[in-house]
C-alpha cells in the first residue's frame with residue numbers, strides 16, 4: 412500500500428518500553444539487584460511506595476505484549492535489557508537464564524515480523540557497581556563495555572539496532588545532582604563525573620561494536636532540548652543558548668568531535684576526570700541518534716549564582732499541561748529536530764520516545780476514551796511529518812509507551828500507555844489511542 416500521509420513507506424513505526432518499568436520478576440532466574448530496586452524500596456523515594464517488583468509482569472506476559480504490537484502492525488519495538496539479569500553483580504560471566512529471557516523476547520518479535528531495537532541501558536544499574544561509586548567511578552564505563560560485548564556476541568546476529576544509553580542527562584543530573592532518581596545523590600561534581608563516564612561508556616561500546624564486524628547499526632538515545640527564549644531580548648536569547656549546554660551540547664559536541672562546550676569547561680572543567688585519549692574514544696558519530704521528546708521549556712536570563720550557574724531559569728508559559736505538569740508544545744518538537752539536524756552532522760534521526768501521561772478514567776468496561784492522548788499524538792506526528800518535509804533525516808517514531816508502567820519516582824499513577832493495565836488483574840486493555848495509532852501506522856493519515 413502506498414501511503415498518502417506524508418510519511419515514507421519505509422518509515423519505522425514502533426513503541427518503546429524499558430526493563431525496570433515493565434518486567435517485574437525482580438527476584439527470578441538469578442537477576443541481581445539494581446539501583447532502582449534499592450531506590451524504590453527506600454521509603455519516601457517513589458510516590459505511593461510503588462516499586463517495580465511486579466510492574467506489568469512482562470517477564471511472564473511478554474507474549475501478550477508482542478501480540479499487542481502485532482495488532483498495531485508496528486514494525487519495531489524498542490525495549491531495554493536489565494543489566495542485572497545478565498550480570499547480577501555487574502561483572503563476570505553471563506547468567507544464562509537472563510540471556511534466555513531476552514532470547515525469547517527477541518525471537519518472538521522476529522517471528523512476528525517486528526524488529527527488535529535493543530536498548531542496552533535504561534537506568535537499572537547493578538547495585539554492586541553503584542556500591543563502588545556507580546557512574547562516578549570510571550570502572551563502570553569498562554564494566555558497561557563488558558556487558559555490551561556479551562550482548563553483541565549473543566544477540567548481534569538478530570539485533571540490527573543497538574543503542575547504548577537512554578537519556579544519560581537523566582542518569583547524571585536526576586540521579587546524582589537532583590537526587591530524584593536512583594541512586595539519589597545530590598552533588599553537582601558527582602553529576603559531572605558521571606557525564607564523562609557515561610560518554611566514555613558509550614564510546615567504548617560503540618567502538619567495540621564497530622570492531623565486532625556485526626552488520627547492524629549502533630546509536631545512543633538522548634533527551635536533548637532546544638529551550639526557547641522567553642522574549643526576543645538578547646539576554647534571554649543568550650540565556651536560552653546557555654541552557655542548551657547542559658541538556659544538549661555536553662552530549663552532542665563531544666560525540667561529534669567538538670569536545671566539551673567552552674563555557675562548561677570554564678565553569679566545571681575541574682570536575683571532569685579526563686584521561687588522555689578519552690575524547691577520541693567518545694568522538695565517533697553514532698550510526699543513528701535517538702531523540703526523546705516530551706515538552707519544551709522557556710528560559711529567561713537571571714543573575715549567575717550557585718543555583719543558576721549558567722545564568723538562566725525557567726520562565727512562565729501559557730501551554731496546556733499533561734499529568735506530569737509538562738507543557739504540550741508540538742511545535743517545540745519540530746524546533747528541536749531542526750536544531751539538532753542543523754547543528755550536528757547527524758545521519759539518521761529517530762524519535763525514540765514521545766507520548767503523554769493523562770489522568771485516564773476507564774469506563775465500566777475498563778476502556779479509556781483518551782481523546783486528549785490522541786490529540787497529543789496527532790499534533791506531535793504532524794511535527795514529525797513537517798520535519799520530514801523539510802528534509803530532516805527523521806526515519807522513525809517510537810511511541811512511549813506501549814502500556815502503562817512504573818513511571819520511576821512517580822510510580823504507577825502517571826500513565827503513558829496506549830494500553831491500560833488493570834491494576835488488579837494486570838490485563839492489557841487497549842485505550843482508544845491504541846486504535847488511533849494502529850490507523851496511523853496503516854497509513855490512513857493523522
Ligand code: FCB
Pocket residue numbers: 429432577578581634703764811818819827
Ligand atoms: C523518559 C524515560 C522513560 C519514561 C518517559 C516518560 O525520560 O526515558 O523511561 O519514563 O520519560
